[in-house]
Amino acid sequence: MAETIYSFKAYAHEKELAMAAQALIRAHPCLRMAAGEDGALGWKRHMGYKLASYRNNLAKAGVAEVAINTGRRSRNNPNNDHPHQNIKKARKAEVNYITNLPKDQTPATLEKMREQIMHEVEKTERNYLVIGKLMDTTYALRRQEIVGAVGAPRVRDVVDRWPALLMESQVVAEFHRINNVNLRTQFYKELDRHMPRLITLFRDKAIKTGKIAEELAKLMRIYDIQEQRDVNTRRALVLRALPVYLREDASTLFRTCDSADGPDLTDTPVALLTVVTDDTTDSALFSPESICIVVEDEILLNGPTNLADSFLLLFGYIYALDLQYPKKLELTFTFIQKVVMCLEDNKPLKGRLLTLKNDLFNE
Template identity: 85%
Template structure:
């Protein structure tokens, strides 16, 4: 049961352990505790102890996902962090939160690869295939540096050590490495799902008075006369009108022109901005 629970979550909550205990005694009524005892509560404690022991064995074996939380307060180390405080664990949807180093690789060899990545990024004509391959291999080192640090590193420090993360292709690739999700497709899907309601919201706001309403009305006047309202045009409208509706300054977010191509300048650290960087949309 400990191994099965670990496959779902390395740090389950008490309610989740209680659900496992209830499922156990429901499937095997003969395992109920003696009369007068709460069988579900008793098995919850037993499973909790067994799971903690199983997790400790994995940490001793070097499994990075749980080994990162070792060395906490104990009888021999009374000054360390409390065992149940600031536990480093994966957030929702983070499939590859932190992983062990690849076979036949050491921190020294991966550090050499990191230097090769920096050298390749500095070139005028970058070899995208080489950068992608080296970034894939060095992912474990990168995650151990970011997640395993006692103090979370600043974004600028991470960008200095891993400048390839400023590249659009590597933003998408890194997101896929962590969550196993195609960021571009997922963003398109969610944007298209909310698009009709957002356009209705902007149109209603544009009929009112005020500076925001005037800006939205101006965008609508550009959008409405278009003979062919393709999906790219609707996406451009929503992305351009959203910061206006939220009263945010988008002067450094978008660049518009009069040609048939539009370049959108996005901050690389934002998944939303990076996901629309390569869109080829009609000019607003």
């Protein structure tokens, strides 16, 4: 049972262990225990212990996904980290959070491939097929450097070593390597599906009173005067209004700067920086001249002028670089993860997010 559970998830949640225990006694009623109303409570606890023991054996064998959490505090190592502190595991529903190196590769051979990637990226005419194959092969090395480092590595250091991550195609490809999900296809399919209902909810909120209603009403007025309201404009409206509707500070995500002045990016974990001029400030909300993707106070990439595409790449970078959601925008990014990208981490939605999801699906 422990081996089977591990094949799905290394660190199973209590609810998942309960489901496995119930499946066990349904298949074998003679194993039903007296403890617990459903007779599965004891088996849930036993599976938890066995799964922990199984992970320990795999860690001793060198399996990267669990070996990364070895060397914790113990009687023989009293100065190490607490056994339950800073455990490195998938927290945003990543499927391939960290993996072992390919069987026929060593760190030395993969390092040569990394150098080859740098050489290919520097070429005027890049061979995107070669870059993609090399990035696929070196994925395990890259994840071990990003996830397995003592302390989170600086984003600038990561992209300096792996410059292919500054290519839009490789951001999308890296997301697929981590989640086995096509970032662009899934994002637009679900966003467009929920878009009419979301716009209706935003308009209903905008006619009410209060600060949130006023901000939404302003966005709606600017949207309504747009000469061209195509699908890209509607997507931009939804993405800009979503954090406002969830009562989060959208100004920390959508930043603007004058083209003549350098932007102040101090204390900016992630942001989409729009370059505007004095006479295009309002219209730039939906038709920007240019958008820069900012991560850790630095402009990482001059993204596409399409706001939805830029937001999509920013979301991809959060997974590719193993970043945490900004605290001031946690609800917004959690909504994108669970409702738009359908990446479920078995943590129940609460409060405003649960209300919004119920409003979406209970028309």
